[in-house]
Amino acid sequence: MTDNLNEIGANAKKAAFQIANLDTETKNQVLNEFATALTEHTNEIVTANNKDLDNANDLPAKFVDRLKLTPERIDGMAEGLRQVANLADPIGNVDTGFTNKDGLIIEQRRVPLGVIAMIFEARPNVSVDASALTFKSGNAVILRGGKEAINSNTTLVDILRTVLNKNGIDENAIQILHDTSHETANELMHLNRYVDVLIPRGGSGLINAVVQNSTVPVIETGAGNCHIYVDDSADLKMATDITVNAKVQRPSVCNAAEKLLINADVADEMLPTIAQALEDNGVELRGDDKSRQIVSSIKPATADDWSTEYNDLIMAVKVVDSVDDAISHINEYSTGHSESIITNNYAHAKKFQQLIDSACVYVNASTRFTDGFEFGFGAEIGISTQKLHARGPMGLNEITTTKYVISGDGQIRK
Amino acid sequence: MTDNLNEIGANAKKAAFQIANLDTETKNQVLNEFATALTEHTNEIVTANNKDLDNANDLPAKFVDRLKLTPERIDGMAEGLRQVANLADPIGNVDTGFTNKDGLIIEQRRVPLGVIAMIFEARPNVSVDASALTFKSGNAVILRGGKEAINSNTTLVDILRTVLNKNGIDENAIQILHDTSHETANELMHLNRYVDVLIPRGGSGLINAVVQNSTVPVIETGAGNCHIYVDDSADLKMATDITVNAKVQRPSVCNAAEKLLINADVADEMLPTIAQALEDNGVELRGDDKSRQIVSSIKPATADDWSTEYNDLIMAVKVVDSVDDAISHINEYSTGHSESIITNNYAHAKKFQQLIDSACVYVNASTRFTDGFEFGFGAEIGISTQKLHARGPMGLNEITTTKYVISGDGQIRK
Numbered sequence: 041m042t043d044n045l046n047e048i049g050a051n052a053k054k055a056a057f058q059i060a061n062l063d064t065e066t067k068n069q070v071l072n073e074f075a076t077a078l079t080e081h082t083n084e085i086v087t088a089n090n091k092d093l094d095n096a097n098d099l100p101a102k103f104v105d106r107l108k109l110t111p112e113r114i115d116g117m118a119e120g121l122r123q124v125a126n127l128a129d130p131i132g133n134v135d136t137g138f139t140n141k142d143g144l145i146i147e148q149r150r151v152p153l154g155v156i157a158m159i160f161e162a163r164p165n166v167s168v169d170a171s172a173l174t175f176k177s178g179n180a181v182i183l184r185g186g187k188e189a190i191n192s193n194t195t196l197v198d199i200l201r202t203v204l205n206k207n208g209i210d211e212n213a214i215q216i217l218h219d220t221s222h223e224t225a226n227e228l229m230h231l232n233r234y235v236d237v238l239i240p241r242g243g244s245g246l247i248n249a250v251v252q253n254s255t256v257p258v259i260e261t262g263a264g265n266c267h268i269y270v271d272d273s274a275d276l277k278m279a280t281d282i283t284v285n286a287k288v289q290r291p292s293v294c295n296a297a298e299k300l301l302i303n304a305d306v307a308d309e310m311l312p313t314i315a316q317a318l319e320d321n322g323v324e325l326r327g328d329d330k331s332r333q334i335v336s337s338i339k340p341a342t343a344d345d346w347s348t349e350y351n352d353l354i355m356a357v358k359v360v361d362s363v364d365d366a367i368s369h370i371n372e373y374s375t376g377h378s379e380s381i382i383t384n385n386y387a388h389a390k391k392f393q394q395l396i397d398s399a400c401v402y403v404n405a406s407t408r409f410t411d412g413f414e415f416g417f418g419a420e421i422g423i424s425t426q427k428l429h430a431r432g433p434m435g436l437n438e439i440t441t442t443k444y445v446i447s448g449d450g451q452i453r454k
Numbered sequence: 455m456t457d458n459l460n461e462i463g464a465n466a467k468k469a470a471f472q473i474a475n476l477d478t479e480t481k482n483q484v485l486n487e488f489a490t491a492l493t494e495h496t497n498e499i500v501t502a503n504n505k506d507l508d509n510a511n512d513l514p515a516k517f518v519d520r521l522k523l524t525p526e527r528i529d530g531m532a533e534g535l536r537q538v539a540n541l542a543d544p545i546g547n548v549d550t551g552f553t554n555k556d557g558l559i560i561e562q563r564r565v566p567l568g569v570i571a572m573i574f575e576a577r578p579n580v581s582v583d584a585s586a587l588t589f590k591s592g593n594a595v596i597l598r599g600g601k602e603a604i605n606s607n608t609t610l611v612d613i614l615r616t617v618l619n620k621n622g623i624d625e626n627a628i629q630i631l632h633d634t635s636h637e638t639a640n641e642l643m644h645l646n647r648y649v650d651v652l653i654p655r656g657g658s659g660l661i662n663a664v665v666q667n668s669t670v671p672v673i674e675t676g677a678g679n680c681h682i683y684v685d686d687s688a689d690l691k692m693a694t695d696i697t698v699n700a701k702v703q704r705p706s707v708c709n710a711a712e713k714l715l716i717n718a719d720v721a722d723e724m725l726p727t728i729a730q731a732l733e734d735n736g737v738e739l740r741g742d743d744k745s746r747q748i749v750s751s752i753k754p755a756t757a758d759d760w761s762t763e764y765n766d767l768i769m770a771v772k773v774v775d776s777v778d779d780a781i782s783h784i785n786e787y788s789t790g791h792s793e794s795i796i797t798n799n800y801a802h803a804k805k806f807q808q809l810i811d812s813a814c815v816y817v818n819a820s821t822r823f824t825d826g827f828e829f830g831f832g833a834e835i836g837i838s839t840q841k842l843h844a845r846g847p848m849g850l851n852e853i854t855t856t857k858y859v860i861s862g863d864g865q866i867r868k
Contacts, residue, residue: 057785061808140830144819153841154811232665236841251646255666257842278864285866371471393859394475397568405558405862414867415858416554427567427650427855428671429843441841444829445807448819450692452699453828 043219045227048182048212049234052155055210056180060152062209064129067176071125073203074172075118081199082111088195089164096188102292106163107189117168120419124172127418130437131178145447152178153441154236157228159184159250161242164192171200171214173421177436180213182235184228186242187220194218229254237429237439241422244349259429261422264294264377265349266407269366269392271383272303276310278404279382280317285406286380288321292351294423295378295410299346300357301366307334307359318355327357334359346373363388367395374398376425378407399425399432457633459641462596462626463648466569469624470594474566476623478543481590485539487617488586489532495613496528502609503578510602516706520577521603531582534833538586541832544851545592559861566592567855568650571642573598573664575656578606585614585628587835591850594627596649598642600656601634608632643668651843651853655836658763673843675836678708678791679763680821683780683806685797686717690724692818693796694731699820700794702735706765708837709792709824713760714771715780721748721773729771737767744773760787777802781809788812790839792821813839813846 059067078085089109096104130150137147156179160166167183174181185193193216201211217224229238232255239259240250251258268286270279286297302311307330315325315335325331326345327338338357345356346369360366363381370379380402381392389403400410410433412420417435424430430438473481492499503523510518544564551561570593574580581597588595599607607630615625631638643652646669653673654664664672682700684693700711716725721744729739729749740759741752752771759770760783774780777795784793794816795806803817814824824847826834831849838844844852 057809057811060811138830140823140828142823142828144823146829151811252669257671257840259842275864281864281866289867389861393861395471397471397474397565398857400858400860402860403862405860405865406867408867409554409556409558409860409865410858414554414556415560416552426671428673431855432858441845443812444814444824444846446814446816446819446823447803447807448817450689450695451819451823452695453703453820453822 051212052180055212060178068125075121088191091191157182157238164189183216260426263375267379269301272305273385274382330359331357378410465626466594469626474592482539489535502605505605571596571652578603597630674840677789681793683715686719687799688796741771745771792824
């Protein structure tokens, strides 16, 4: 099936104008109806999902698991929709306001971005989560999911659009591309006339392709080569617990730690314990010469290891001479996502937080907390690793913009 | 002269790390020394500028005027530097802070973007203004000015770099490309490894080329097809004064009005007066059939007129049936910069401010106020017409970003 991108874009822009001006109560009611509709259409969703699963026979088990929708998972999506209904609506907030020297009252009012495009990979829940967050924040959305989930995604989106329609809301506020070819994705990346921002969600291959090709402004999400630095004043138990948690609690996600740096003064004492705890949890360790002299089971690391995001039970270990060395190494190799120092030294903690150039800089906590839910935003549309517009977990506020609304009584410029 | 962009980028990134962590007092002192140094080197600057002027013999007078540096203009730049020294430093501000459910203290701290690249056209004062604003906000800058101003720009930048050097600050915090070829500009647009944001300043040709080609994130500035809408309840004198001010006070700039929409119910009464006042100020009027039936001196407008930014003493006039028609027309043809309604109708004023999708939406005031100085920001690096990151006049705050700084005592994720 081919899509007419210009038509889709123009329809999205038209719908965006309508939903930008819906009141919060209407939006919340529709979100709750989305939830009810998903539960009511469980069988239909499972049937569509089964078609995708049938086509996914040759794919790895991990991939198939992400694709699979069960009645329980559909209930989970519905619950997510109800949670978004309960979140505060950022639209219409006045962020700042002041009166200028001429007596103009100038207010900076929060408004939707307009049309958001999302390009994502296999997980069909993204189409529902993204629709909920963009709708609540008054934005229209154009979804482009992976071909592996096309039957699930189109069924889910059709259910949401039917609810919009019943409520007298332009159903083109939520659209999905039926054509999952690269050519069509590429067209979407150049739809500057209609699309205000493009958010890719997926592996680094997808994200890099979007950054390289898109002329529509992009918010980069998700690449995480996260570091734990164990300082010379670290508490050994805390260092072990945090390192294990950051590495193994969910190794496939972007806020999982990939690298362990340890201070040379305590490496002899602490590294064997930490390495043992990691290996007990099935982690393969790769390290520099110094770390391998301390723990013989560590395999040699190559130059590539320092910049690799494994998303797996692998961790590279390096012995560093000081907090300054740790900071230099991290600022050189990190993707700017999340880093943590384990220390009891006030000056080192302060220095690490000041000098590390990443979205989230922790003292004595697991990097796994970099997440919209954990931060208390209630939901997230992704984690930005760029510096423009949004940095770190992106909640509703991060998918809005502002405009200046100025009230005068005849002022002209002299 | 050729430039090694990778070397320039790496040097900028290194310098950025140093100046991100300078205290405000040091930065202010350096800015004041910049000012003194410019004044002291007036002769040297004028000599370099004369070389550029000699090469500009064949260029239009307006262009030559923008290029020209006199002792008075150099004093003006020095005064601008001192003003930037007096502005509040946004770096280190904590924008929000909260404690999450696990007891993590999470602060959103304002930090520099890192390395900012600017591509601009003839005016050499941009190299000094941009250096001042990026330095004050802790960012390194890579400047790429037009070839017409190369001698002026490099001389100005050399003076600033000498001051940095004397103060023990990495002079690569301010760099300028000596090669003004398109190839080198293109290389700069793809220097994602080192450049955090690219800000083009100039005509729409330059800005479109950057948006189309750059893989580095861009902040679009400056295109302004601004509208004045005279509502049926407008005060005629106010409507005339604001329209004339918005059109003629400085027609070459982006916040000057280019279009006049007038309500059909008052067009017979008001348009002759407003048109006469504009024509008395040398404005050429182009209009739709209805406006030409009312004022015979109005020339016919073509379809292109509605989307054209003249930057000149030309204005297109259209008679519309209602505030809703005015809003539809503006949202279709505007570049999203600045629009103003002249009205005494509360509901119309509120509707216009709510529904117009532009950076600055005025009631009863000239669009010429869309400006960092007029808003009270003290200075501006440009006016953003995009929705991502910054919208409207960009002061120091808009060329910074944030990072989350998180303080725990051993928290791990469950």
